[in-house]
Every structure is written in structure tokens, then in C-alpha cells.
Amino acid sequence: MFATIEAFAKEWESESELTDRVLGRLTDDSLRQAIAADRRTLGELAWHLVTSLRFMAALGLDFDGGADPAPGSAAGIAEEYRRISSALLQAVRVQWSDDSLGEARTIMGEQWRNGDSLRFTLMHQAHHRGQMTVLMRQAGLRPPEIYGPTYETWVDQGKTPLA
Numbered sequence: 568m569f570a571t572i573e574a575f576a577k578e579w580e581s582e583s584e585l586t587d588r589v590l591g592r593l594t595d596d597s598l599r600q601a602i603a604a605d606r607r608t609l610g611e612l613a614w615h616l617v618t619s620l621r622f623m624a625a626l627g628l629d630f631d632g633g634a635d636p637a638p639g640s641a642a643g644i645a646e647e648y649r650r651i652s653s654a655l656l657q658a659v660r661v662q663w664s665d666d667s668l669g670e671a672r673t674i675m676g677e678q679w680r681n682g683d684s685l686r687f688t689l690m691h692q693a694h695h696r697g698q699m700t701v702l703m704r705q706a707g708l709r710p711p712e713i714y715g716p717t718y719e720t721w722v723d724q725g726k727t728p729l730a
């Protein structure tokens with residue numbers, strides 16, 4: 568769990584930049600890419616990632632988490648992410664102190680410390696980013712580097728990529 572607001576802020580800023588990098592590569596056409604019929608499309612996954620930040624309001628944080636429906640363009644989704652991500656961080660900084668992170672709240676019948684909820688939010692975002700990079704490839708897009716080189720990076724560098 569996060570013990571200090573600053574530790575969270577530092578990680579949120581860097582993870583948020585990674586998410587922004589992924590969203591920034593989406594094209595309007597790619598939003599319709601689905602892994603299979605009746606499953607979520609790339610656009611729906613992207614919008615879920617963005618709007619899931621709203622649930623932090625259940626922890627007592629007051630910020631503008633946006634509203635449905637999703638913007639009709641990839642650029643609109645990315646812009647809304649940047650706004651909500653920054654509003655969430657601002658709310659944590661202003662409305663909570665380090666002590667708030669150790670306080671617990673009941674979420675769906677379970678006790679969650681706020682510092683653990685913040686960690687979960689980061690992991691949830693990374694989980695959906697990973698799903699999105701697969702769909703991005705299926706849509707013919709080049710995913711950005713996230714935690715290391717991509718297949719294409721290795722090729723560009725004249726190296727043999729790991730399959």
C-alpha cells in the first residue's frame with residue numbers, strides 16, 4: 568500500500584504518462600477493433616480504463632470523473648483521460664493526508680485501506696493497458712514501449728526480437 572501521498576503522486580504521474588502514451592497511439596478506426604464478436608472493443612476498453620477512475624469517488628474523493636457516453640474520437644478519449652487523471656491526483660493531494668492512506672473503507676463488503684485502493688487503481692490501469700496493446704496490434708497499430716522495448720523496437724535496432 569502507499570504510505571505517503573508523495574509516493575503515490577510520483578508513481579501516478581509516471582503511470583499516467585504510460586497510459587497517455589497508449590491512448591495517444593489509438594486511431595478512430597482502431598476503436599472498433601474487438602478480440603472476438605460480442606467482446607469489448609479497443610474503444611470500449613479504453614473508455615472503461617478512463618471512467619474506472621470515477622470509482623475513486625467511493626473512497627470519499629470529490630472530483631469530476633467525466634460522464635458517458637464516450638467521446639467519439641480517440642483524441643477525445645485521450646484528452647478526457649488526461650483531465651480526469653489530473654483531477655484525481657489533485658483530489659488525493661488536496662483532500663487527503665498521509666494519514667488518510669491508512670484509513671479503511673468498506674468496498675463491496677470488504678475492508679480496503681485507501682493506500683491499497685490507490686495501488687489497486689494503478690494495477691487495474693496496467694491490466695487494461697496490456698489488453699489494449701494486443702488489440703492495437705490486431706488493429707495494425709504499433710504499441711508504444713511501456714516497461715521495455717517492443718518487438719518493433721528490437722527490429723528497428725537490428726536485433727532479433729524475442730517472439
Ligand code: NI
Pocket residue numbers: 615619691695
Ligand atoms: Ni476493469
